[in-house]
Amino acid sequence: MVRLIPLPDPDGPIGSSRIWVNPEHITSAIAIVVQDGVHPMLYVDLKLQGLSLSRYWLATGETGELDAAWVEFLRLLESG
Secondary structure, three states: OOOOEEEEOOOOOOOOEEEEEOHHHEEEEEEEEEOOOOOOEEEEEEEEOOOOOEEEEEEEOOHHHHHHHHHHHHHHHHOO
């Protein structure tokens, strides 16, 4: 059975997902913190098998919130 993990939708309601990814197809995941506005934003650059590198938003907030969002993303990758 295929296992998919959600990536949040920054423009949708809280808890909504923009895309679902099969973690078995991820070849690399890189945390990117952008500090252009009032609050830093956490993105993940994902390289999926057969596709180009893409950037997805994970969270906006203070450092502790971004750290927690990254840990949760990694937990989703590992759980199965």
